[in-house]
Amino acid sequence: MPEAIIVGGGMVGLSLSLMLAQAKIKVKILEANRYPKDQGTALVEYHSNFDARNSALSRRSIHIYQQLGLWTVLQQYATPILEVQITEQDSFGHATLRAEEEHVESFGQVIENAWLGRVLLQAVRQSSYVELIDEVEVTALTQNESMVEITAIQAGEPRVFHAPLAVAADGRDSKCREILGVGAEYYDYEQVALVTTVQTSKPHQNVGFERFSPLGPLALLPLPGEYRRSVVWPVKKGEEQQWLGEANDAHFLAALQHAYGDRAGRFEKTAPRFSYPLSQVLAEKQAIGRVVLMGNAAHTLHPVAGQGFNLCLRDADVLVRYLTQHLQHHTDIGTPHVLLAYEKSRLKDQQRVIRFCDSVVKGFSNNHPILKIARNVGLLAFDRIPGIKPLVASYAMGLKA
Numbered sequence: 322m323p324e325a326i327i328v329g330g331g332m333v334g335l336s337l338s339l340m341l342a343q344a345k346i347k348v349k350i351l352e353a354n355r356y357p358k359d360q361g362t363a364l365v366e367y368h369s370n371f372d373a374r375n376s377a378l379s380r381r382s383i384h385i386y387q388q389l390g391l392w393t394v395l396q397q398y399a400t401p402i403l404e405v406q407i408t409e410q411d412s413f414g415h416a417t418l419r420a421e422e423e424h425v426e427s428f429g430q431v432i433e434n435a436w437l438g439r440v441l442l443q444a445v446r447q448s449s450y451v452e453l454i455d456e457v458e459v460t461a462l463t464q465n466e467s468m469v470e471i472t473a474i475q476a477g478e479p480r481v482f483h484a485p486l487a488v489a490a491d492g493r494d495s496k497c498r499e500i501l502g503v504g505a506e507y508y509d510y511e512q513v514a515l516v517t518t519v520q521t522s523k524p525h526q527n528v529g530f531e532r533f534s535p536l537g538p539l540a541l542l543p544l545p546g547e548y549r550r551s552v553v554w555p556v557k558k559g560e561e562q563q564w565l566g567e568a569n570d571a572h573f574l575a576a577l578q579h580a581y582g583d584r585a586g587r588f589e590k591t592a593p594r595f596s597y598p599l600s601q602v603l604a605e606k607q608a609i610g611r612v613v614l615m616g617n618a619a620h621t622l623h624p625v626a627g628q629g630f631n632l633c634l635r636d637a638d639v640l641v642r643y644l645t646q647h648l649q650h651h652t653d654i655g656t657p658h659v660l661l662a663y664e665k666s667r668l669k670d671q672q673r674v675i676r677f678c679d680s681v682v683k684g685f686s687n688n689h690p691i692l693k694i695a696r697n698v699g700l701l702a703f704d705r706i707p708g709i710k711p712l713v714a715s716y717a718m719g720l721k722a
């Protein structure tokens with residue numbers, strides 16, 4: 322039976338392992354952290370792998386989880402986005418996208434990573450194709466013509482694993498990428514994303530807001546519970562401390578109210594804020610012999626358009642298709658030219674999403690008056706030019722890949 326090792330059991334590593342399992346490929350996941358015990362349906366707790374963040378899943382991502390048979394469970398914790406409103410603080414421009422007008426059920430669904438992670442973990446634990454080995458830290462990786470050898474430290478002792486294919490899904494600062502000697506292009510946005518959940522006096526009615534404020538682009542997305550919304554607010558690096566901690570709850574709610582106006586009603590309550598430094602990290606190569614870089618190890622993006630994880634899922638989906646096609650006539654799952662063909666096939670979609678996210682951040686972070694007018698005209702035009710909205714909507718939904 323074909324076998325693979327995945328280094329890193331974050332959301333990407335776990336999702337990929339389930340896709341491989343469905344294709345009847347045996348997988349070992351090597352994860353540095355310790356996973357929580359199965360918590361059933363108890364209230365969800367944050368874990369370093371599945372934290373306070375939320376993911377806006379595109380329709381394509383939902384389709385992937387439907388094919389894995391997980392969507393019926395995930396749906397219980399997810400909220401559809403039926404309308405997206407894009408505005409800029411202190412400006413006249415605005416744009417609105419409505420699912421109904423685009424003839425789609427929704428633009429995607431928002432799910433708390435803590436729930437998504439728990440459902441993925443449960444599915445992995447139930448799969449007879451996946452072996453989950455946590456509390457092991459990968460420290461070395463070598464490969465020859467037929468095999469990859471991975472050394473990991475578990476409870477202070479080295480353990481060695483072999484497989485004809487390895488996938489490095491070990492995050493932005495990928496150890497595997499470093500060991501393989503693959504360089505990465507690094508751009509620091511000098512921003513930190515504040516992430517939390519708030520309660521507003523007006524129900525969200527399944528509307529997502531993207532608001533460009535002088536402090537940074539602010540996203541407010543609907544969550545289960547009529548009045549709960551997730552907040553992602555990138556602010557200047559070094560300025561985040563004033564918003565963190567319980568003592569700053571009122572200060573944070575007031576700032577949010579000022580940046581947002583009253584579209585969501587009053588901002589009444591906030592959960593604790595968490596902060597994430599924002600950078601763009603792009604690996605120079607993704608297929609190296611019998612190893613593939615995947616997820617944040619391959620490309621880490623600014624979260625402004627909620628595209629990072631969706632892009633990673635599309636990569637994983639395509640990789641599994643390449644592997645299964647190849648395995649119909651061959652036995653070696655890690656054949657390097659197949660992995661190179663996979664990498665080549667993904668570059669166009671990846672580069673489009675990378676350019677899109679980067680230009681939105683940079684285009685809206687500049688407060689030059691001329692640029693501001695251009696942005697407002699752009700938003701108004703976007704709202705009126707026939708044909709543009711369906712194009713953007715379908716792209717945002719991951720259907721153009």
Ligand SMILES: Cc1cc2nc3c(=O)[nH]c(=O)nc-3n(C[C@H](O)[C@H](O)[C@H](O)COP(=O)(O)OP(=O)(O)OC[C@H]3O[C@@H](n4cnc5c(N)ncnc54)[C@H](O)[C@@H]3O)c2cc1C
Pocket residue numbers: 328329330331332333334351352353354370374375376377378457458459460490491492493495496497514516553597615616617618624626627628629630631632633
């Ligand atoms: C604020 C914010 C909001 C976001 N919102 C969205 C959104 O709405 N939609 C969207 O599509 N994307 C979003 N993203 C992007 C998304 O979160 C990432 O694409 C996704 O988390 C990448 O997951 P990953 O599994 O590749 O990496 P990680 O989550 O970093 O997982 C890597 C795993 O590898 C393990 N590991 C590392 N080193 C080793 C080692 N040496 N040995 C063994 N294990 C190791 C780590 O412990 C970890 O579990 C957002 C990102 C941010 C920062």
